[in-house]
Amino acid sequence: MPALFFRYKINQCGAQEMGRETVLYNSLVDIVGEEFVSNEPEDLYLYSCDGGTTEPRGVDYVVLPRTVEEVQKIVILANKEKIPLTPMGGGLTLNGLVIPVHGGIVMDMKRMDRIIEVNESSRYVVLEAGVSQGALLSYLKKHHPDLQHSLPEAPSIATVVGNILIRGHGSLSQCGDHSNMLNGIEVVLPTGEICPVGSCSASPHWFSKGPLPDLTGLFIGWFGTTGIVTKASLRLYPRPAKRDMVLFVTQNPDLIPELVSRLVQTRMADNIGMMEQEKPEYMKGYQFTGVIISGDTEEEMDYKRSVLARVPETCGDSENRVTLLGEVPPSSKERFLEEPPFAAVAADFRKGGGFQYCGIMMPVEKVPEAWRRGIAIAHDNGMLFQCANQVMSAGHEVMFGFNYSFNRADEEDAERARKAMADTNKLGLELGGIPWKADLQAQKQIVEKMDPRTRALMQKVKTLLDPNGIMNPGNWED
Amino acid sequence: MDVYGSLVEIVGEGFVSNQEEELYIYSRDSGAQQPRRADYVVVPKTVEEVQRIVVLANRENIPVTPMGGGLTLSGLAVPLHGGIVLDMKRMDRIIEVNEKSRYAVMEAGVTQGALHSHLEKNYPHLEHSMPDAPPMATIVGNVVIQGHGHLSVSCGINSQMVNGMEVVLPTGEVCKLGSCAVSPYWFSRDPLPDLMGLFIGWLGTTGIVTKVSLQLFPKPKFRDLLTFTSDDLDLLPDFIFDITQLNLMDNLFIISQEWPPWAQGILYVPIVSGQDEEEFELKIRLHKELVRKYEGKVTLVEGKHAERMRAARLPVPPVTLGVMAADAKQGGGFEYTGGIVPIEKVPEVSSRSVEIAHKYGQPYLLGYQLLTGGHSMMCGLAYCLNRADGGDVEKIRNALDDTSKMILDAGGVLWKAEAPAQRLMVQKMDPNTVELMKRVMKALDPNAIMNPGNWSE
Numbered sequence: 001m002p003a004l005f006f007r008y009k010i011n012q013c014g015a016q017e018m019g020r021e022t023v024l025y026n027s028l029v030d031i032v033g034e035e036f037v038s039n040e041p042e043d044l045y046l047y048s049c050d051g052g053t054t055e056p057r058g059v060d061y062v063v064l065p066r067t068v069e070e071v072q073k074i075v076i077l078a079n080k081e082k083i084p085l086t087p088m089g090g091g092l093t094l095n096g097l098v099i100p101v102h103g104g105i106v107m108d109m110k111r112m113d114r115i116i117e118v119n120e121s122s123r124y125v126v127l128e129a130g131v132s133q134g135a136l137l138s139y140l141k142k143h144h145p146d147l148q149h150s151l152p153e154a155p156s157i158a159t160v161v162g163n164i165l166i167r168g169h170g171s172l173s174q175c176g177d178h179s180n181m182l183n184g185i186e187v188v189l190p191t192g193e194i195c196p197v198g199s200c201s202a203s204p205h206w207f208s209k210g211p212l213p214d215l216t217g218l219f220i221g222w223f224g225t226t227g228i229v230t231k232a233s234l235r236l237y238p239r240p241a242k243r244d245m246v247l248f249v250t251q252n253p254d255l256i257p258e259l260v261s262r263l264v265q266t267r268m269a270d271n272i273g274m275m276e277q278e279k280p281e282y283m284k285g286y287q288f289t290g291v292i293i294s295g296d297t298e299e300e301m302d303y304k305r306s307v308l309a310r311v312p313e314t315c316g317d318s319e320n321r322v323t324l325l326g327e328v329p330p331s332s333k334e335r336f337l338e339e340p341p342f343a344a345v346a347a348d349f350r351k352g353g354g355f356q357y358c359g360i361m362m363p364v365e366k367v368p369e370a371w372r373r374g375i376a377i378a379h380d381n382g383m384l385f386q387c388a389n390q391v392m393s394a395g396h397e398v399m400f401g402f403n404y405s406f407n408r409a410d411e412e413d414a415e416r417a418r419k420a421m422a423d424t425n426k427l428g429l430e431l432g433g434i435p436w437k438a439d440l441q442a443q444k445q446i447v448e449k450m451d452p453r454t455r456a457l458m459q460k461v462k463t464l465l466d467p468n469g470i471m472n473p474g475n476w477e478d
Numbered sequence: 479m480d481v482y483g484s485l486v487e488i489v490g491e492g493f494v495s496n497q498e499e500e501l502y503i504y505s506r507d508s509g510a511q512q513p514r515r516a517d518y519v520v521v522p523k524t525v526e527e528v529q530r531i532v533v534l535a536n537r538e539n540i541p542v543t544p545m546g547g548g549l550t551l552s553g554l555a556v557p558l559h560g561g562i563v564l565d566m567k568r569m570d571r572i573i574e575v576n577e578k579s580r581y582a583v584m585e586a587g588v589t590q591g592a593l594h595s596h597l598e599k600n601y602p603h604l605e606h607s608m609p610d611a612p613p614m615a616t617i618v619g620n621v622v623i624q625g626h627g628h629l630s631v632s633c634g635i636n637s638q639m640v641n642g643m644e645v646v647l648p649t650g651e652v653c654k655l656g657s658c659a660v661s662p663y664w665f666s667r668d669p670l671p672d673l674m675g676l677f678i679g680w681l682g683t684t685g686i687v688t689k690v691s692l693q694l695f696p697k698p699k700f701r702d703l704l705t706f707t708s709d710d711l712d713l714l715p716d717f718i719f720d721i722t723q724l725n726l727m728d729n730l731f732i733i734s735q736e737w738p739p740w741a742q743g744i745l746y747v748p749i750v751s752g753q754d755e756e757e758f759e760l761k762i763r764l765h766k767e768l769v770r771k772y773e774g775k776v777t778l779v780e781g782k783h784a785e786r787m788r789a790a791r792l793p794v795p796p797v798t799l800g801v802m803a804a805d806a807k808q809g810g811g812f813e814y815t816g817g818i819v820p821i822e823k824v825p826e827v828s829s830r831s832v833e834i835a836h837k838y839g840q841p842y843l844l845g846y847q848l849l850t851g852g853h854s855m856m857c858g859l860a861y862c863l864n865r866a867d868g869g870d871v872e873k874i875r876n877a878l879d880d881t882s883k884m885i886l887d888a889g890g891v892l893w894k895a896e897a898p899a900q901r902l903m904v905q906k907m908d909p910n911t912v913e914l915m916k917r918v919m920k921a922l923d924p925n926a927i928m929n930p931g932n933w934s935e
Contacts (some may be wrong), residue, residue: 077761121715121822123853140857146723146758167668175851183853193910199818201911202903203889207820208854210624210637210679211893212903213915213933217675221668235853238723246740257578264580265603265696266753296724303760309752363665365578394633396641396694397666432661436669445658446670451653453658458671463922476671 015218021060024081028063028105036064036111041264045089045105047099053355053406053418054096054439061105066112066232068186068194075228076192078105079471086472087161087228090132090287092154094356095439097166097223101474112230115139123147123209123236124183124258131162135161137339140236148172148239153390154363156446161232167221167392168438169399171292171341172237173271176393179220180233183209183233187219190227190466198233198430218461224467224472240294241303243270245336246308247325248289250316253371256287257364258315259322264395266311269306270294272391273336274398276371278384287371290328290336352407356417358424358442360400361392362433370400373427377402381420400428441478481538484593485562488530494519494850502561503574504545504556509813510863510874511553511896516543516563523568525644525688531688533650535562535927543929544686545590546619550815553895554623554681558931566616570689579665580604580694581641582891586618590795593617597694605629605697607636609795618690623894624679626849626856628749628794633695634727634850637678641666642689645677648685648923656691660895663696663849670694676918681900682929698751700758701728705779706746711825714744716775717820722766722852726750726761730848731791732855735826736841740783744828746776747791809864811871814845815878816893817857817885821848824855825884830884831859837861838877843855844852856893857885904935 021039028037038044039061051057060083065071078085084104091098091108100106105135112128113135118312119125121346125136132157140147150170152163163170164178175181184198184206197215199208209216219227239453248259263272271292276393278284293304312322327457335341362370371387386403404423425435425442429449447455462469479487485494495501496518506513517540522528535542541561548555548565557563569585576582582593591613597604608626609620620627624637633639642656642664653659655673657666667674676687708717714732721730731747735932748765752758768777779787790797798880819827828844835842843860860883863874882892882899886906892899904912919926 025725046498067928095857119820119822121719122820123851169934173596176638178636180634189910189914193913195910195914197911200893202886202891202907205823205889208849208891210635210893211818211891212907213680213918214624214637214678215676215911215914215918217672217678217917218914220672222671222674226671232727235850237851238725240725248898261578267698269698282656297764300760303757307757359669361666363576363579363663365576378784392668394580394665394695395666412493429660432663432665434657434660434666434669438669449660451654451659453653454655454673455646455649456672457653459675460921461671461673461676464917477701 010033023133024059024083027077028061028074031070031077032063032065036066038062045051047108048477050091050094050096050099051098051109051353053354053414053421057096057099057101058101059100059104059106060107061107066107066110068188069162071107071188071228071230072192072194074105074107074167075188075190078128079191079468082468082470083472084473085145085242087224089129089159090157092158093166095437097437097439097475100472101440107228108323109161114230117206118144118236119207120147124233125149125236126206126208126231126233127160128231129159131160132156133158133160133163146239147236149176149234149236150178156340158236164232164234165220165229167215168321169392171271173390174269174394175237181235183207183218183235185216185219185229185233186231188228188230189254190468190471200233223475224477225462226471230355238346239297241299243292243294243337244301244398245304245328245333246291246293246305247328247332248312249323249325250287250289251285252320253287254370255316256289256367256371258365259289259311260391260395261306262311263316264290264391266307268293268307274389277386279472290332292336352409352413354406354417354420355412357388357401357403359420359436360402360424360428360433361397361436362400362428362431365397366431367398367400370427370431370433374400374402374424377427378422381416381423381454383416383420394446395399398435442476446476447476465476481518481534481540485518485531487794488534489520489522494521495519505721507548507551507553507556508811509551509553509896510811510861511556513558514553514556514558516557516820517560518562519565521565521568525646527652528564528646528686528761530561530605530887531564531654534644534646536649536925539925541930543928544682546616546673547614549615549619550623550894552894554894554896554932555752557929560899564686566618570816573665573689575601575694576663576665577601577604578703579663580646581664581691582606582694583689583691584665585689587884588617589614590617590620594821595793603697606638606692606694606860607633609636610796614772617692618687621690621692622678622687623681626847628875629695629727631722631730631848631851634935639693640674642691643674643677644689646686648925648928658691661820676922683919683932684928690809692880693722699753700755701749701751701763701792703747703749703788703792704759704762704765705784706776707743707779708746708776709743709745710775711828713775713821713911717746717772718848718852721746721748721765722848724768726764727847731847732848734842734844736843737839743925745779745787747787809866811865811874812860812873813863814858814860815881815885815888815899818849818854819857819860819879819885819888821852821855823888823890824857827857827888829883830888831857831881834845834877834880835861835885838873840877857890900933902934904933
């Protein structure tokens with residue numbers, strides 16, 4: 001099946017003549033060497049699907065460049081041949097964002113894995129686009145134990161640059177999402193120019209995004225449709241000697257906005273998250289709100305614990321209470337305090353390795369309604385309700401993660417998950433929220449709801465940067 | 479109809495002028511830049527009026543320069559090529575405060591002082607990051623110049639605190655950016671393609687921001703500052719690293735000035751706060767303990783100098799270095815080069831600034847602010863001038879020019895740079911980046927009517 005399937009896709013992207021395939025393949029080999037390009041079905045298979053519910057889509061070539069000059073040559077080639085090009089980090093969005101919609105070349109960045117510089121005094125790291133979260137974590141632990149970066153709740157092979165570009169968040173989301181921690185980037189434009197953006201465009205140092213005209217925005221949140229980020233400078237933060245978790249329990253999601261507001265107001269948290277799951281049975285009906293705290297001394301930690309312990313008194317009433325959990329279960333500590341956090345703990349309970357979630361960014365006050373209607377959506381689609389939510393920056397919004405596990409070997413189960421995802425995205429938009437790292441369908445829903453003049457501006461920017469429409473086409477389309 | 483008549487038709491006679499006495503005010507600021515002529519000043523009240531003015535300016539091919547408080551001191555809202563100055567001050571509505579998701583939506587004319595009072599009165603547990611500027615500086619102005627405020631160490635710089643914008647494009651379309659483009663709520667810059675960058679740092683060359691949603695933060699009940707002094711400039715990067723590693727301050731000022739004499743060393747002024755006394759005292763103690771480890775190389779200042787510092791720097795907004803020293807020469811002139819530099823470059827920049835000041839016969843006047851949690855330093859290298867004395871103004875312009883070159887030479891970049899300093903930066907910038915900037919400007923503003931002359935080569 002694979003061979004025929006991919007031939008069909010090649011035809012779709014316009015490469016009718018048999019000769020062209022060979023020419024393209026040979027050109028790519030000329031650029032990166034034979035080992036680092038493939039059009040073999042067994043290699044392409046891996047790039048045509050991810051762990052989510054997205055149905056596989058054809059890929060024609062995968063190429064792994066090592067240098068920015070190679071990236072540049074590939075971009076120029078893709079323009080000449082008018083073949084789609086999809087840059088890929090860890091490929092872990094679960095929403096198929098780096099599975100090409102119209103075939104073509106997937107550019108896997110993992111060989112560009114150099115950590116180029118750590119500046120301790122000005123606390124930043126400059127790295128290439130293939131550097132993974134795990135690699136940066138180990139590097140800092142070994143060479144700069146006083147510093148840390150905001151670590152997302154994702155497998156270690158997620159890339160740092162990928163998470164910046166999808167506006168991901170991490171263990172220090174109190175300081176903002178990753179795109180807020182950016183000091184600068186190097187980007188290969190869709191037309192092949194290499195552009196430094198940020199202080200590095202006018203200085204040897206990558207210490208600041210401003211105070212220049214902000215060009216970084218042109219590449220953040222665009223899902224690869226405006227260029228290929230090849231380097232980034234990310235801010236680092238003090239690594240405290242101690243970390244701990246304080247856990248609160250409620251039985252009514254209506255209490256959550258007030259609880260979050262009170263917790264944020266104490267200014268004690270590095271990070272605040274919430275969850276509920278219906279399995280195991282004893283967890284059903286309870287909302288757990290976890291607060292990560294940190295400090296250098298036990299005195300500081302004790303003080304923070306004591307402040308947080310007083311929060312339940314200030315929330316709710318005699319019928320609806322917030323309870324402080326005296327002892328945090330080891331499983332919660334493992335999931336939230338370990339580095340990297342053990343994100344996969346709940347992902348595979350249906351077996352079959354399928355897991356996807358709808359991350360909806362929403363105002364804090366919309367959380368209760370999302371919670372109740374989320375439960376209904378899960379049940380209507382024959383799924384269990386499970387959510388994992390994250391408070392962003394200083395209580396400014398919540399990423400509400402509606403989780404759906406499914407058996408990938410069972411197409412009916414996958415279809416149920418797909419339906420639940422679609423319903424959830426619809427709910428999110430209806431509540432005034434916005435799906436995060438939206439899949440194709442959700443992107444379409446967002447664009448449909450978007451102010452038409454904003455849509456036009458988006459398309460103008462895309463056309464300006466990518467006149468031939470080669471960059472991850474099909475995403476953010478009107 | 480002539481331009482004046484058309485403007486009257488749009489905003490009414492009371493809100494447009496081409497009279498010399500009014501244009502005079504818009505043709506200069508308090509800095510050292512030479513006056514430049516404005517042809518019309520217009521003060522719109524609504525976004526539709528802004529839109530109609532932009533359409534008119536395109537038709538007549540006349541420059542438009544949007545203006546907030548007009549307080550950059552580097553003449554950024556004084557037109558380089560004449561035309562219309564669009565003074566936003568009548569668009570002064572605070573439209574919404576969302577308490578739970580902590581943001582305020584407001585029009586472009588809302589001042590720092592107005593938002594501050596509104597929050598104090600109605601939401602006393604919330605605050606916004608307030609810049610070291612007169613209260614009539616606008617919120618939007620400070621966001622679009624990438625300014626900072628009194629929460630810049632704990633919460634970041636002000637352009638990071640934007641959740642959304644409404645903007646009138648140079649071609650007249652009104653666009654919403656951020657979550658408000660898709661939702662009734664202005665709660666987030668995420669997770670859409672980031673279009674807001676197109677209007678941040680561009681000095682009005684890409685469009686006119688008419689509304690903004692700004693993040694608000696928990697307001698602490700207790701605030702105080704500490705003053706430490708040191709003579710050892712080379713120690714600065716290590717000391718800053720250690721003190722920010724504590725992760726306990728809201729803001730950090732660094733001051734060094736020739737006058738008064740007690741301020742000649744390096745003064746470190748961290749601002750700390752707490753929701754209760756215990757928190758607050760714990761933070762104060764941890765800072766003092768850190769300084770004790772420096773065994774005399776950095777020492778705590780107490781007594782009347784500490785009290786003076788408290789009186790000057792603790793209020794929000796503080797009595798700025800500018801205000802303390804701005805009028806030393808009489809004549810009301812004051813300008814500074816804001817160099818944003820890596821922290822390890824601060825000693826070099828400081829020594830060279832003192833040399834430049836002395837070369838021009840000026841006392842040195844250095845006021846720094848740490849940006850975000852210890853990621854870079856805004857080095858304000860200031861000069862006072864007598865605006866009535868042309869020779870003095872010229873001298874200070876040259877001093878500023880030398881200072882800008884020195885900052886760029888040290889690997890820094892210039893904040894809210896005056897047009898000549900913008901040119902220095904553009905000359906130093908990677909040509910591909912300059913080309914990209916030009917492409918963006920051309921695409922948004924095909925007739926080049928928006929504050930032309932800025933960010934040009």
